[in-house]
Amino acid sequence: MPVIVLCSTKGGVGKSTTALVLAQVYAAAGSSVTLIDADPNQPLATWASRFGDSVPKQLEVMGGINEESIVDAIDTAAEKCPFVIVDLEGSANLTASYAISRADLVLIPMRGKQLDADQAGRVIALIERESKAFRRKIDYRVVFSMTTALQSREQRHIRTTLEEKGIPILPASMMERAAFSAMFQLGGTIFDLSEEDVSNPRTAQENAQQLATAVIETLREQETAAA
Template identity: 60%
Template sequence: LDHIDSAAARDPFVIVDLEGTANMAVSYAIGRADLVLIPMRGSQLDADQGARVIKVIARQAQAFRRTIPYAVLFTCTSVLRGRDFRHIAASLQDAGIPILPAEMVERAAFRAIMQIGGTIYDLGPGDVANPEAAIENAEAVAAAVVDYLKGHVKGDGA
């Protein structure tokens, strides 16, 4: 919590990447969050884990007596949509679970930064095919997060 508070005093956005299991650190971070992103592949296993996270968010919202906005972020997606992905997306929509309008597409560039280091902005055509598409994708997701925050966070609208 101290790290989150000091970062929030310095920076307009603080992103805390946590493991997907319910523990005290996750609960504390959720309690402080302006937005909780639930990364999810289009698989039943991820959907089940996402449901557990949503329950933790609901408990923390009740404990802190405030709404904690959240949204699903589909990750490692493909142009081809399998039946399982379509079913999960439809089930989430039917249940009123917010889904970000942008997705993190499965791209070699996102894997390459783990091997090469740096950021996607550092990758060139010699490192991966079409790094520009990965940059556009990441920027679209970032813009979707900012738009979501603007629509769901009370205060200065940042």
Template identity: 30%
Template sequence: MAIQADPELQSVSPERQGRRPGKVIALLNQKGGAGKTTLATHLAGELALQGSRVTLLDADPQGSALDWAQRRLQSGQERLYGVFGLARDSLHQEAPQIALQADFVVIDGPPRVAALARSALLAADLVLIPVQPSAYDVWASHEMVQLITEARVFRPQLRAAFVINRRVVGTVIGREARAALADQPFAALETEVSQRIVFADSVAGGRLACEVAPQCAAAREVVALAQAVREVLR
């Protein structure tokens, strides 16, 4: 069951028309399994917990973020931010209108759908590229880099950064991945997000890691990620 857009997001209220639009953050990777949806829901949640008005757009035809939001609704959890599906290539036209009603718009992008990915790029102020610390993920990122390079022809102000995600705690693979990304035209955020059971447990119940275990390392990593994103967007 899809969660519909908030009615107030369907049009821009008169008092908001003169307001500077919120920032649009797109999480994109043409390789599946990079953890986009987990990062998108947690990043949106942390920004909302910090007091920002946030909307998450599920632009993945699989609708995983919508499923997460539905589980949250069914379990009676507090609604932190609006989530609705927008898996169509008019995303770049609709997301800026939604941004007039939010401080941040987070887009959970699609894997392997080039038209949707291009539309998300044209809507975004910042693109985060989640990569797992493996050679396969680094190699697969070249396609995303090419799409961003093309988008910058139309949006030269578009910013992009890699996020090392699902790093296995206690290994050196993360450092090796960071070294492999050094030749890319975009930097990798210093903040890394590790592979932790609490992420899987929280997603299954439509919750955030900080709601399952407030003082856990995963929650601290998400806070650091949100801070890094704010700094990039300043």
């Protein structure tokens, strides 16, 4: 169980990075994790095949998943695996709809930019339509990605607008850190990176932990609310 789906209709907002970081934290904590790469560009499957030796044993990456195979892939993985994380391409296609239909939590990464916020609104509308169609509340959170210590005015304004609209925001954000892009270049996980590879790997590792904890706490709140 839980099925966590990374979705946005926009590319380049940090879906694949966030999916991989969450998977790495849960795997490092000893859980087995299935990471389903349902993006035809296969960023995560490429990472896994390119750097196979440094992929943690608890982490299985399933590539080549499309609209025909996604539901079975999620259901099979969820039966045997404590964490299933699904990465999608930036498009509101059938694969995304099917993945959302199976999600315990949809994470919608966005940078603090108006264009991202507009696209996040489209994903939220899609999730709400699916909730109605399946008569099941599908929970979601916006995740601010690639944030910097100094928030821009645009970023602050977007956060306030989301809050005013009652759109739930994950209490932890993904900071912009060299470590988060270096794992795609150097392979392995953010926990393998040293000061020689990137500056401040520790800060990125701590941020990854905070993000993963916030996701777990959100899933727990859901369980409590359902009980």
